[in-house]
Amino acid sequence: MNPSPSATLTWTPVCRVADLLPERGACALVGGRQVALFRDHTGHLHALDNLDPFSGAHVLSRGIVGSRGGEPTVASPMHKQVFSLRTGACLDDPAVTVATYRVRARHGVVEVAV
Amino acid sequence: MAVRAGRGDRVTRLVVAGYGPAAQRLVETLRERRFGGEIVVLGEESRPAYDRVALTTHLTEGADLAYPVPEGVTTRLGARVVSVDREARAVLVEDGRREPYDVLVLATGSAPFVPPVPGAGLAFVYRTIDDLEAIRAAARGARTGVVVGGGLLGLEAADALRGLGLETSIVEVAPRLMPRQVDEGGGAVLKAHIEALGLAVHAGEMLERIEPGRVVLAGGRELAADVVVFSAGVRPRDELARGCGLEVGERGGIVTDAGMRTSDPAIYAIGECALVGGTVYGLVGPCFTMAEVAADRIMSGGAEFGGAETSTKLKLLGVEVAQFGAMTGALDVVYMDPVAGIYKRLFVSDDAATLLGGICVGDASPYTALKGFVGKALPAAPSDLLFAGSGVALDLPDEASVCSCNNVSAGTIRSAIAERGLTEVAGIKACTRAGATCGSCVPMLRQLLERSGVEVGKALCEHFAHSRAELFDIVRVRGIATFSELVSAHGRGRGCDICKPVVASILASLRGEHVLSGELAALQDTNDHFLANIQKNGTYSVVPRIPGGELTPERLIVIGEVARDFGLYTKITGGQRIDLFGARVEQLPLIWKRLVEAGFESGHAYGKSLRTVKSCVGSTWCRYGVQDSVGLAIALELRYRGLRAPHKLKSAVSGCARECAEARGKDFGIIATEQGWNLYVGGNGGFRPRHADLLVADVSTEELVRVIDRFLMFYIATADRLQRTSAWLESLEGGLEYLRQVVVEDSLGICAELEARMERHVAGYFDEWRAVLDDPDKLRRFTSFVNAPGVPDPSIAFETEREQIKPVLIPLEVSSR
Numbered sequence: 001m002n003p004s005p006s007a008t009l010t011w012t013p014v015c016r017v018a019d020l021l022p023e024r025g026a027c028a029l030v031g032g033r034q035v036a037l038f039r040d041h042t043g044h045l046h047a048l049d050n051l052d053p054f055s056g057a058h059v060l061s062r063g064i065v066g067s068r069g070g071e072p073t074v075a076s077p078m079h080k081q082v083f084s085l086r087t088g089a090c091l092d093d094p095a096v097t098v099a100t101y102r103v104r105a106r107h108g109v110v111e112v113a114v
Numbered sequence: 115m116a117v118r119a120g121r122g123d124r125v126t127r128l129v130v131a132g133y134g135p136a137a138q139r140l141v142e143t144l145r146e147r148r149f150g151g152e153i154v155v156l157g158e159e160s161r162p163a164y165d166r167v168a169l170t171t172h173l174t175e176g177a178d179l180a181y182p183v184p185e186g187v188t189t190r191l192g193a194r195v196v197s198v199d200r201e202a203r204a205v206l207v208e209d210g211r212r213e214p215y216d217v218l219v220l221a222t223g224s225a226p227f228v229p230p231v232p233g234a235g236l237a238f239v240y241r242t243i244d245d246l247e248a249i250r251a252a253a254r255g256a257r258t259g260v261v262v263g264g265g266l267l268g269l270e271a272a273d274a275l276r277g278l279g280l281e282t283s284i285v286e287v288a289p290r291l292m293p294r295q296v297d298e299g300g301g302a303v304l305k306a307h308i309e310a311l312g313l314a315v316h317a318g319e320m321l322e323r324i325e326p327g328r329v330v331l332a333g334g335r336e337l338a339a340d341v342v343v344f345s346a347g348v349r350p351r352d353e354l355a356r357g358c359g360l361e362v363g364e365r366g367g368i369v370t371d372a373g374m375r376t377s378d379p380a381i382y383a384i385g386e387c388a389l390v391g392g393t394v395y396g397l398v399g400p401c402f403t404m405a406e407v408a409a410d411r412i413m414s415g416g417a418e419f420g421g422a423e424t425s426t427k428l429k430l431l432g433v434e435v436a437q438f439g440a441m442t443g444a445l446d447v448v449y450m451d452p453v454a455g456i457y458k459r460l461f462v463s464d465d466a467a468t469l470l471g472g473i474c475v476g477d478a479s480p481y482t483a484l485k486g487f488v489g490k491a492l493p494a495a496p497s498d499l500l501f502a503g504s505g506v507a508l509d510l511p512d513e514a515s516v517c518s519c520n521n522v523s524a525g526t527i528r529s530a531i532a533e534r535g536l537t538e539v540a541g542i543k544a545c546t547r548a549g550a551t552c553g554s555c556v557p558m559l560r561q562l563l564e565r566s567g568v569e570v571g572k573a574l575c576e577h578f579a580h581s582r583a584e585l586f587d588i589v590r591v592r593g594i595a596t597f598s599e600l601v602s603a604h605g606r607g608r609g610c611d612i613c614k615p616v617v618a619s620i621l622a623s624l625r626g627e628h629v630l631s632g633e634l635a636a637l638q639d640t641n642d643h644f645l646a647n648i649q650k651n652g653t654y655s656v657v658p659r660i661p662g663g664e665l666t667p668e669r670l671i672v673i674g675e676v677a678r679d680f681g682l683y684t685k686i687t688g689g690q691r692i693d694l695f696g697a698r699v700e701q702l703p704l705i706w707k708r709l710v711e712a713g714f715e716s717g718h719a720y721g722k723s724l725r726t727v728k729s730c731v732g733s734t735w736c737r738y739g740v741q742d743s744v745g746l747a748i749a750l751e752l753r754y755r756g757l758r759a760p761h762k763l764k765s766a767v768s769g770c771a772r773e774c775a776e777a778r779g780k781d782f783g784i785i786a787t788e789q790g791w792n793l794y795v796g797g798n799g800g801f802r803p804r805h806a807d808l809l810v811a812d813v814s815t816e817e818l819v820r821v822i823d824r825f826l827m828f829y830i831a832t833a834d835r836l837q838r839t840s841a842w843l844e845s846l847e848g849g850l851e852y853l854r855q856v857v858v859e860d861s862l863g864i865c866a867e868l869e870a871r872m873e874r875h876v877a878g879y880f881d882e883w884r885a886v887l888d889d890p891d892k893l894r895r896f897t898s899f900v901n902a903p904g905v906p907d908p909s910i911a912f913e914t915e916r917e918q919i920k921p922v923l924i925p926l927e928v929s930s931r
Binding site: 013014015019020021022023024026027028029030032034037040041051055056057058059062063064065066067068069072073075077078080082 | 576577598607608609610611613614615633635636637638639640643644648650651652895898899900901902905907908909923
C-alpha cells in the first residue's frame with residue numbers, strides 16, 4: 001500500500017500541522033502531484049491522491065472525513081464514494097483504490113514524500 | 115409500430131371509449147407492459163381522467179385531482195362516442211369523426227340515477243368536476259341545500275354542501291343512513307354523529323317533488339332547498355353497447371366474461387359500465403382490477419376477474435365508517451358506546467371460530483386489524499378484538515388483501531419489503547401501488563413494515579440510532595453545540611457524510627452560527643464548506659441572491675462585469691436568478707467581494723436552505739394581477755433567507771389565479787385572491803412532481819407570514835434527512851388535516867415556540883459571504899493548495915462552446931460501472 005520502504009524518501013514540507021483543521025482535508029501540490037492531506041480526530045495524518053477516480057476531478061481533499069466501522073474515511077464530495085484514509089481502498093467498490101502517500105509531522109510541520 | 119399480440123392476432127389500433135379512472139389504469143398498464151400499438155382514448159368530459167374518489171376535496175380545498183396524461187397515447191377530450199359500427203370496426207364520435215379500431219374497450223362508466231319526480235330538472239347530480247362547478251355556482255347566494263340519498267356518495271355530497279356554507283338536510287328512503295354498509299345500530303350512531311354536525315337527517319322518507327326553493331316529501335312535509343343534489347345511486351352507461359347489439363344485463367350493464375370481453379370478441383368493457391359475474395361494481399378497486407385484466411387479455415394473457423371484495427372504510431364528515439366481509443352471521447358480538455359515538459359489530463360462525471365480517475362506526479380500527487382475517491380463524495377473543503388498544507398483536511395471513519383499491523395482498527407487500535429492502539411506506543406505494551389510491555390502508559402498511567423487522571426509517575447511519583427528528587430534539591433540549599459532544603454522548607464512531615451534514619443543519623437551524631465557525635466547518639458538505647456549488651470538474655458556481663427575481667439594471671450590469679472579468683459561464687436559473695460557473699476555490703472570495711460591494715449577498719444556492727421565492731409580475735404591472743406578488747415574494751425571501759432545513763426550500767408567489775409563478779410546484783406557494791392570499795404547501799417539481807395542497811385560504815399578509823413561520827419550523831423540527839416538504843407531508847399521520855391542526859389551530863400548543871424560533875432566525879441573519887470576507891481565518895481556507903496559495907489548480911481546463919467556457923474533463927483511468 002505504501003511505496004517500498006527501501007527507496008530513499010524525499011520529504012517535502014507543505015504546511016504547519018495547525019493549518020490542517022481536524023477532520024477536514026487540504027490539498028498540497030508536491031512535484032506536480034495533488035496530494036490530499038487529512039488530520040483525523042486523534043491527530044493522525046493521512047495523505048491520498050487528490051484525484052477522485054469516479055469523477056475525474058481533483059477533489060478528494062474536499063470530502064467529509066469520518067469513520068466506517070473502525071476505519072477513518074473520506075467521502076468524495078462529488079458522488080459520495082467512501083475511501084479508507086489508511087489504505088486508499090474504496091469501501092463502496094472493492095475494484096477501486098487511490099494512491100496513498102507517506103506523511104509525517106516534524107516540529108509542527110507536515111511533510112509529504114511522493 | 116405494430117406489435118404481435120400473440121396467437122397470430124395483431125392489435126395495431128386500440129380505441130378506448132371513456133376517459134375515467136378505469137380507462138386511465140388500462141392505458142397505464144398497457145404502456146407499462148410495452149404495448150406497441152396505437153392507443154386512442156376518447157373522453158366525453160373536457161378534461162383528462164381524474165381521481166373521482168377525492169371529488170369533494172376539489173370543491174372544498176381546490177385540490178387538483180388530475181391523473182398524469184400517459185405518454186405515447188392520443189387523447190381526445192370533449193369527444194363523446196355516439197355509435198359503434200361493429201361490422202366496419204369503427205366508432206363514430208359526436209363531431210363526425212370516425213375512429214377505426216382493432217380492439218375497442220368500453221369504459222363509459224355510469225350516470226347518476228335521477229328519480230323521475232316532478233321538478234327533477236331543478237336538481238343537480240354529483241359525479242363530475244363540471245357537476246361540482248355547477249353546484250358551487252348555484253350555492254353562491256343560496257342558504258339551504260337538500261341531498262337526496264343517504265349512501266356513501268350522498269354523505270359526501272352533503273359534506274360538500276355544508277362546506278359551501280349551506281344549511282343541509284339529507285333525505286334517505288331507507289330507514290337509516292348508508293344502508294349498504296351499516297346495520298340499524300350503526301345507522302343510529304352514525305345519524306347522531308351527522309346531526310351533531312348540524313345536518314338534518316330524514317331517513318325512511320320518500321321524495322315527492324321539487325319546487326323552486328324547496329322539496330316536498332311523500333307525507334307532504336316540506337324542506338327549504340335552494341340547492342338540491344341527487345345522489346340516489348348510479349346506472350351503468352351501456353347505451354353504446356345496446357345501440358350496437360352487444361349483450362346487456364336485465365338491469366343494465368354490459369355483459370362480459372371473466373376476461374372482460376363482451377359478446378363481440380373485439381370489444382371489452384371495464385369499470386362501472388361492465389356486468390361481470392352478474393355484478394356491476396361501483397368501487398374504484400374492482401374497476402382497476404378489471405382494467406388490468408383487460409390489459410392482460412389484450413396482450414394475449416389469460417388473466418381473469420374473480421370477483422372483488424367490497425369492503426369499505428371511509429371518513430365522512432369526520433366520522434369513520436367501515437364495513438368488511440358479510441353483514442350477517444350465526445353469532446355476533448356488539449360493542450356500543452353511544453356517549454363516545456362508537457358502534458362495532460363482528461359476525462362470526464356458529465362455532466365462534468371463524469370471522470365472517472364486521473361493521474364499525476366512529477372507530478374503524480377493527481377494519482384495519484381484522485379485514486385480512488375474514489373467512490379465517492379468529493385471531494383472538496371477539497370481545498378483545500373490539501376494544502381498540504387491547505394489545506392484541508395480529509399477523510395478517512399472506513393471502514389477506516391489504517389494499518382493496520389496487521388488490522395487493524399482505525404477502526406481496528412482505529416480499530416487496532424483503533426483496534427490495536424497503537424501509538418506508540412511500541417505497542411500498544411505489545413498488546406495489548398499495549396505499550396509492552385512497553390511502554386507507556397506510557396504517558396497515560406501516561404495521562407490516564414494523565412486523566418485518568424494519569425500524570421504519572429511523573437510524574440515520576451507523577453512527578446514530580436516532581432519526582433526524584430525534585437528533586433535533588436532543589440537540590434542542592440538551593443545548594448541544596458541537597458534533598463531538600453529540601456523537602460521544604449519543605452516537606458512536608466519528609460520523610460520516612450522512613450524519614455530519616444533518617447535525618450541521620440542525621445546529622444551524624437552532625443556533626444560527628456561521629457554518630464555517632470552529633468545529634462546524636468540518637461537518638459541512640463541500641458546497642456549504644465553500645459557500646458555492648461544486649460542478650463536475652471541481653470548480654464552483656456562484657449565485658447571488660436576487661429577491662423575488664427583481665433586479666435593477668445597474669446590478670444586472672455588475673453581474674455581467676464580474677462574469678466577464680472572471681471568465682465565468684453564465685446561465686439564467688429556473689429560480690429567477692443568474693448562475694456563474696467555473697470559479698476556482700481561490701477566486702470565490704474575489705468574486706464575492708465584487709458582488710457584495712455592489713449590494714449583493716449569498717443566494718444560498720449551495721445550502722439545504724431557502725433558495726428563492728419566485729414571483730410573477732403582479733398587480734403593479736399586470737392587467738390581471740389582484741395583489742403585489744413581487745412585493746410579497748421579496749419580503750418572504752428576505753425573511754426566510756439563510757434558513758437551514760432538512761432539504762432545500764423553494765417558494766413562489768402568484769399575483770392571481772392564472773398562477774404564472776407556478777407556486778403550486780413549490781414547498782410553500784402563495785396565490786393572490788381578491789380577499790388576500792391562499793397558501794399551498796408540500797408542492798414539488800423534480801423527480802416526483804406534486805401539486806401543493808391548500809393549507810389556508812384568503813388570509814391577510816400578517817396571518818400568512820405567521821402560518822408560514824410555523825409551517826417551516828415544524829418541518830425543520832420533524833422531517834427526515836433530505837426529505838422535501840412533499841414527502842414529509844405525505845408521511846405525516848393524518849396528513850394535511852393534521853398539519854392544519856398543528857400549525858393553524860395549534861393543537862400541540864407549540865406554535866408560540868415555533869414562531870419564537872423563526873423570530874430568532876430572522877433577527878440573527880447575516881450574509882455568509884461577507885462574514886468570510888471579514889474574517890482572515892476563514893478566508894485562508896479558500897486556496898487550491900495549502901503550500902501554494904496563489905497557484906491555480908493546473909488540472910482545470912476549459913474549451914469554448916457557444917461563445918462561453920465549458921469544462922474539459924480528464925479521461926479516467928479507473929472506470930467504475
